[in-house]
Amino acid sequence: MKHSRRTLSLAMALLLVFALAPAEGLIPVAHAVTQEQIDNLKNASKELANESSKLKLQLAELKDQRSSAIQRKNLLDQQIALTTQQIDNTEKQISGFEAMLAQTAYELEENRKQEEAQYAVFCERARVMEEAGSSSYWAVLFKADSFSDLLSRLSDVQEVMNYDQGVLDELRRLQESIRAKQEEQEELMAQTEEAKTELETHKADLDQQRTEAEALVAEIEENVDEYQEQLDELNAEREQIQAEIVKKSNELAQQMNMTATKGGYIWPETVSRRITSPMGGRNTGIPGASTNHKGVDIGGVGYTTNVLATKAGVVITSKLSSSYGNYVVISHGPGNTTLYAHMSSRAVKEGDTVTQGQIIGVTGDTGISRGAHLHYEITENGSRVNPLDYLPNYIKGW
Numbered sequence: 472m473k474h475s476r477r478t479l480s481l482a483m484a485l486l487l488v489f490a491l492a493p494a495e496g497l498i499p500v501a502h503a504v505t506q507e508q509i510d511n512l513k514n515a516s517k518e519l520a521n522e523s524s525k526l527k528l529q530l531a532e533l534k535d536q537r538s539s540a541i542q543r544k545n546l547l548d549q550q551i552a553l554t555t556q557q558i559d560n561t562e563k564q565i566s567g568f569e570a571m572l573a574q575t576a577y578e579l580e581e582n583r584k585q586e587e588a589q590y591a592v593f594c595e596r597a598r599v600m601e602e603a604g605s606s607s608y609w610a611v612l613f614k615a616d617s618f619s620d621l622l623s624r625l626s627d628v629q630e631v632m633n634y635d636q637g638v639l640d641e642l643r644r645l646q647e648s649i650r651a652k653q654e655e656q657e658e659l660m661a662q663t664e665e666a667k668t669e670l671e672t673h674k675a676d677l678d679q680q681r682t683e684a685e686a687l688v689a690e691i692e693e694n695v696d697e698y699q700e701q702l703d704e705l706n707a708e709r710e711q712i713q714a715e716i717v718k719k720s721n722e723l724a725q726q727m728n729m730t731a732t733k734g735g736y737i738w739p740e741t742v743s744r745r746i747t748s749p750m751g752g753r754n755t756g757i758p759g760a761s762t763n764h765k766g767v768d769i770g771g772v773g774y775t776t777n778v779l780a781t782k783a784g785v786v787i788t789s790k791l792s793s794s795y796g797n798y799v800v801i802s803h804g805p806g807n808t809t810l811y812a813h814m815s816s817r818a819v820k821e822g823d824t825v826t827q828g829q830i831i832g833v834t835g836d837t838g839i840s841r842g843a844h845l846h847y848e849i850t851e852n853g854s855r856v857n858p859l860d861y862l863p864n865y866i867k868g869w
């Protein structure tokens with residue numbers, strides 16, 4: 472269990488801190504004790520910071536994965552909507568062909584009835600002729616009493632035969648063309664039905680992919696939640712360290728006979744008066760950056776502005792962290808500290824005594840930061856207070 476091991480090492484570091492704390496009544500040797508204590512805190516904090524930045528990186532990656540999975544799911548949704556429309560369209564085409572084929576079937580039936588009727592007429596004529604005493608057309612012809620009568624009779628019979636034949640031929644031609652039309656329509660309907668089947672297969676495939684994308688999103692969400700939980704735990708532990716630092720500053724103040732004071736801060740630099748982000752809730756847009764801003768950001772300071780101790784005190788932290796970058800914490804008395812973060816370099820070390828206005832570092836863009844700025848925090852009575860109350864004539868830049 473990585474997590475409990477980390478907690479244990481933190482607990483041991485803190486234990487060591489208190490084991491080394493001076494016993495009551497002894498003459499305090501401020502620097503020796505402070506350095507030991509802060510070294511131990513520093514190690515514990517460093518370990519947490521390392522783990523925190525790893526988690527933040529994993530979280531950012533997961534969030535990337537999640538947004539691309541969601542994007543993929545949305546694209547699939549669009550494709551499914553389009554395919555559904557296509558299926559709808561082919562269904563309309565199929566019902567159109569069905570209506571056309573019904574019309575064609577009706578035409579064929581009408582044609583068949585006409586042909587039947589015409590054939591019946593033909594048969595009836597032949598029957599009547601036979602009943603009139605002749606067994607065939609030939610009989611009619613033999614009744615001719617002259618050659619011209621024969622020709623006339625022949626012509627009449629031929630004409631009747633030709634007429635009947637012509638009507639039947641015409642009906643057959645019509646039937647053929649209707650059948651050809653029917654075949655063509657059936658062919659087109661078969662093609663459309665095939666297209667519809669293909670579209671349905673495609674849609675089933677898309678549905679399957681969408682289900683998978685949804686499952687992936689859910690899985691990533693779960694991982695994100697898990698990492699976020701770990702990160703929250705880690706942040707809680709860092710807050711605990713912060714509390715220990717406050718405690719240490721109080722002990723140090725006691726050892727050095729510092730008394731509790733409030734206010735009396737100067738600006739932490741002399742170049743800019745522009746505040747780009749106030750204290751409190753905000754949306755940073757940077758993965759891993761604090762959404763509950765613990766101090767103010769001073770913009771327009773670039774990478775070369777001297778950072779000044781806003782009040783006299785003793786440096787209790789001077790280090791590089793993954794979130795604050797190069798930062799310095801100065802204790803000014805019991806529960807009273809100032810913090811200066813994202814500096815490009817630091818000019819003081821832990822245990823140093825500083826005067827008000829003394830240079831403690833140079834502004835920069837280290838740690839979780841977007842563009843050069845100075846992050847500045849004030850703690851009084853162990854709680855963070857709004858630095859704007861101590862930054863006269865600031866310009867609102869947010």
Ligand SMILES: [Zn+2]
Nearest residue numbers: 766767768846
């Ligand atoms: Zn800030």
